[in-house]
Amino acid sequence: MRDENTIILNWKERGQKPFVSILCDAYNHEKFIRETLESFLKQRTQFPFEIIIHDDASTDNTQAIIKEFAEEYPQIIKCILQKENQYSKKVNFWSDITFPMAQGKYIALCEGDDYWIDELKLQKQVDFLENNQDYVIAWTDFYNKKEDELVSNDFKNTLPEVYTIDFDTLFNPYCTYTLTCVFRKDVVDPLDYKKFKYGKDNTLYSLALCNGKGAFMNFQAAAYRWHPGGVYSLQKPFFQRYSSYLNIKEIVENIPESRTKNIQKVMFSLLKASVFEALKLDKNEEFKKDEQFKRIVSDFLDKASLSLKLKYWWRYIKSQI
Template structure:
């Protein structure tokens, strides 16, 4: 790993005025955070960047590892170490904690259990944004790591070198993953983000796209780690689908620019998937199935007659009406 001086040697500009702020949130990532930080530090850029790492009161050695790196790279790494878990207090790491501390013109995001593998990732994405004023956010291709296996996407063959993204095609295909995103800080107001009850990364993207286009840059820069300890991985399929539906619906309801045929199709697809997943647990007496029932009712209210019949047949098999 390069030392601090060798990293700064390639920079043009004052390290105290970084062009990019890398925001990283971590919780109980002691097995992963070292690889994430090393991926940040391996970036070869001709501009200064800072790394703001937020540890949400981890109960393992995550904070100690962050402190170790911060001591070695004090001009680059800015730790934010919590003593009380913020997630449990429903405090959003991004809008409430790390974004307000960012000094950069651009923001790059990566969770503490994911990591970057291309040392030119930031240089390529920032270079593109600096040369194309009409774009406000970029993403790249990535691998998914399952165990020891790196699984590629099919984007390399199915998408062009630069794939322009707006509300007419976002999520088709779903290539906008957080760990690869770099966006203009000026494109998103964190106060706007906080207004969303079901806010996710998709909300951030939607707010950014109100101010310009997005670009998927077709090179593999990062690794998305799929593991049992991941917050999203732990959720049941119904919760995954329904929370995504509520998130997209909230975007549609509150951002007029998002009211496209594309977003409408995605909402319908997510609601249908939620309703059918709800059938699998709606009769479980040990659970509070309020959300499952809400999803089923909303789907039935919106579905066509033929779709209602198919759903009724499936629901009878699930004994939902007994």
């Protein structure tokens, strides 16, 4: 699994505590999880790391593959194999399961269907954070993998070598993907994260940015998969925009530092996209009768310009025909 020239350190016997904890969640990822775990184990670092992998009661062969790796690397890999699906019970994997187990000073995130391609990814990010104490979280560029094709983003040409991210630049552009994230463990309290009903990666980033700056490091270090089993990437555009809007709205309501012009603009953009994408859904779809959704339509119409209101009502009338 690891390159034969790579030494696997028995860190527990040497009395060394992991410096980085890699947190990975999996569900029905039997086609991908082997490549994901191998990419973690190939990391060349000057510090010990641990891999904490959580499987949410997969119905395929994912758990068997995880067990295989855990048996071969017991000093590095810790696994939590659920017998009952926790996502359906609204359990948050980060705050409730994997985050409390992490021993590292730093936490790295990557889902079980994505993987890393740069063997120095962790070392580069940790070096940067160690040498720049005013930064608390770092991301990198990545490829989008569609079947066997690796598709580049345009960040290489549009962003500097290190792009500083705070609430004035967050999501502009959207380059902060979970699979490349590394952050200081002590800047995010799991109990704070649990307070958010619509919490996800953006919530975690926002909590971290209350304690320091973020850095987008402009090198390609990972691959983000698009596939039919993806929880988010292949949802209808409406549900992507709507869930993101609820998430950002909750962040603004609960984190005063986030109430910048940039985040307000992002929130309205998601609100607008949600409302217009909803018009493309079946006109009899039950979701349109939801009271919360009716409130966001009302909120949009309160904030929209006259021309935007007219555009909305025109498309609404056409959608009802």
